[in-house]
Amino acid sequence: MSRVADPAELARLLRGTWAIRATTFPYWMSAERKNPRVTFELVQPSPLQLREVYEYHRPDKGDREVEAEAAWAGRHFSWRMHGRSRLLASAYVVSDTPATPDIIAIHFGRSALLRQSAVTILARPALDPDEVRRAVSKDTHSFELSADEFWQLQWLAPYSPPSPASSDSLA
Numbered sequence: 001m002s003r004v005a006d007p008a009e010l011a012r013l014l015r016g017t018w019a020i021r022a023t024t025f026p027y028w029m030s031a032e033r034k035n036p037r038v039t040f041e042l043v044q045p046s047p048l049q050l051r052e053v054y055e056y057h058r059p060d061k062g063d064r065e066v067e068a069e070a071a072w073a074g075r076h077f078s079w080r081m082h083g084r085s086r087l088l089a090s091a092y093v094v095s096d097t098p099a100t101p102d103i104i105a106i107h108f109g110r111s112a113l114l115r116q117s118a119v120t121i122l123a124r125p126a127l128d129p130d131e132v133r134r135a136v137s138k139d140t141h142s143f144e145l146s147a148d149e150f151w152q153l154q155w156l157a158p159y160s161p162p163s164p165a166s167s168d169s170l171a
Contacts, residue, residue, distance in 0.1 A: 021156060106120045
């Protein structure tokens with residue numbers, strides 16, 4: 001399996017905002033978290049360190065944000081959440097998908113809290129979620145997904161908050 005292993009290439013590839021389109025990561029599989037996305041920001045180029053800002057919407061609490069950091073450890077990222085979730089730590093690798101630079105798979109390793117490996121499919125927000133699913137299903141090899149991993153993915157439906165009722169209605 002090939003993986004993106006050059007820190008400079010990883011920094012270039014990851015920088016910016018991505019929509020979380022599918023996952024086996026339990027945190028994102030909750031029905032309470034809608035439209036999750038992550039923004040990768042470069043903290044330092046060498047050794048490579050990234051700041052990750054995860055944003056999502058909770059219908060009962062509004063927009064939420066959590067932060068994590070990822071430090072390049074030679075063949076993978078060492079990853080840790082900040083704040084109340086700081087006990088959540090893992091390692092991850094980015095699948096090498098040169099034909100589709102706007103869709104990537106991140107493979108998280110097992111951790112004390114996670115207790116299982118997990119996969120998350122990220123896509124640039126402008127891409128249609130159905131197109132992302134089709135692209136991944138047609139080329140699971142490039143995303144380093146086994147058949148079991150692909151079938152375990154939970155594809156996240158885009159969510160639009162209901163618009164507030166207009167006070168100008170003539171009821």
